[in-house]
Amino acid sequence: MADLARIAGVSVSSVSRALAGSPLVARERREKILELAREHGYVMNAQAQNLRLRRTQTLSVVIPLGHESGQPLTDPFFVELLGHLADAITDRGYGMFLLKVVPPMGDWLESLITSNRSDGIVVIGQSTEHKALEAAAQRYSPLVVWGGQMPRQSYCTVGTDNKAGARAAVEHLIERGRRRIVFLGDPAVPEIKLRYQGYLAALENGPRGMAPPRSVPAHLLAESSYADMRAFLDEHGEFDAVFAASDVIAMSAIRALAAAGLSVPKDVAVVGYDDIALAAHTNPPLTTVKQDLRAGAQTIIDLLFKRMAGTTTDSVILPTRLIVRQSS
Amino acid sequence: MADLARIAGVSVSSVSRALAGSPLVARERREKILELAREHGYVMNAQAQNLRLRRTQTLSVVIPLGHESGQPLTDPFFVELLGHLADAITDRGYGMFLLKVVPPMGDWLESLITSNRSDGIVVIGQSTEHKALEAAAQRYSPLVVWGGQMPRQSYCTVGTDNKAGARAAVEHLIERGRRRIVFLGDPAVPEIKLRYQGYLAALENGPRGMAPPRSVPAHLLAESSYADMRAFLDEHGEFDAVFAASDVIAMSAIRALAAAGLSVPKDVAVVGYDDIALAAHTNPPLTTVKQDLRAGAQTIIDLLFKRMAGTTTDSVILPTRLIVRQSS
């Protein structure tokens, strides 16, 4: 920039102002400077600019994997959300700082906040970190988490209506004549817990003759949920439908059922949750509860920007939609 | 830091040195400063430090999506690689700056380089951007791309042996008695092109009675590859095996076959490529060519650091392994 000033024969102040589009610098001069900058391929050092402006122009996106012992980011659902977040963030001219945190979970949130690497933080999924989030939210405002809304939580969440979505899915199964419906998922994760509640609500309001609720605490990982399902099949054969807490779990269930010689949906109907891209392309195509991740990501980033500007925001619950395919 | 110096009653220079663990400052004094820093919850402003040190301590990871018209990051394969990259990068104390670039592709690489946001760049998949990479590599060294090795390319790639992997997969099909094998994939993408060559090589060296090569230019997207497959099925019924250029394509193929009343593997055997986490959990479980992404990510980052240090590095081709499951 000093070079540019020398070339243009003006002060650095003027160059800085011109580049910022300030009306303080004469039109003619500004255009000349802009022209020169382009010509010489000058691009601003964002780092220095940000230091001076006391900002980073970067948002952190953290994925806590406390509920999964496996290392890799396995759930396509998270990935899709990630992609949309990347879009929403870059659309605003910000950078995205991606961070994965796996057990043993230390004070990851605290250190991320104090490290000052970003102007705001979005956490994807509460995982097992409800307390950490609760603590951090007390003194750090620009934080939005994707997940289920917990009673009396003090941090801001965006998520779909897990309970209603789950309920609709189970009601659909009941409507199709299913009476012995099993829930697959681990309620230790807040979102899953809410889906379980929706499942219970649907059963309670179902017709007479409904079998009592039964659940298998399947993990979100494909491998383990398959094993969980197989074990369940061996022990209790009596059910005609499965509501899985995620599409990945549902897909594992379908496979476990097939391995046990059961046909989907004839013997057992299966419904998932998420509507990941692959859901339409499994065999058979999966009935599932769609979450609009594009809207979700947009909402997260909108709220985060509001919070960065000092506004306080309430949590948002987005609607879901049941997508009926051949698995039910 | 100035505050800390005042509190400790020393100069900022000493604080800086103490925090950096410099042996220039007396042991006792250093420990006192460290103690004070901890006590007061002081954390360094990485931004200022990096500005001074003329570095960013950040690596860019770019995913060009030129070959996919759809917006979201659909392929679980990329995501898994992403997760491993995030590990490898954070292990080195660097940050990961994630960038998705979609059509229309401008001079994304050029502007990323000149923007000075990172100390090095990794590009995931060549997509349709071979020329852009070629051009950038001329004058920007800390660049490593995951993908297929092209003849006479001047940029550094890391990838698996696509040709050998594909060949092994097709030879496996031949061994299983299949003679009319179709290739599914779009050779416009370098990696896929190499897999196609492996397919051809296997056919050429196959026993007499092999049907001539046939291919469907299926896209990497699940939706379109399903449509591509359906269209193909309608037109030419005569084949007994499919080698798909990716697991996602293979899964779509399985579904298309099922929809056409064909059984996998009885009527048609299917083999994929990648061994994504879901591959073991499809119905039926997918035979596929495994790429070790953990090793891949490690290698990418190793090479990138070497290049950042000024070393020139050759491209690396990693071995693959055929995983035989029930789909073949």
Place this chain on the structure above:
DNA sequence: TTGAAAGCGCTACCAC
């Protein structure tokens, strides 16, 4: 309108 100069928070050179 313009330019000089004072920092943003840190490191490293210099002299003591």
Place this chain on the structure above:
DNA sequence: GTGGTAGCGCTTTCAA
């Protein structure tokens, strides 16, 4: 060993 001081590349008073 230690402490001044001059920047890293930019923005923004403040005076002219």
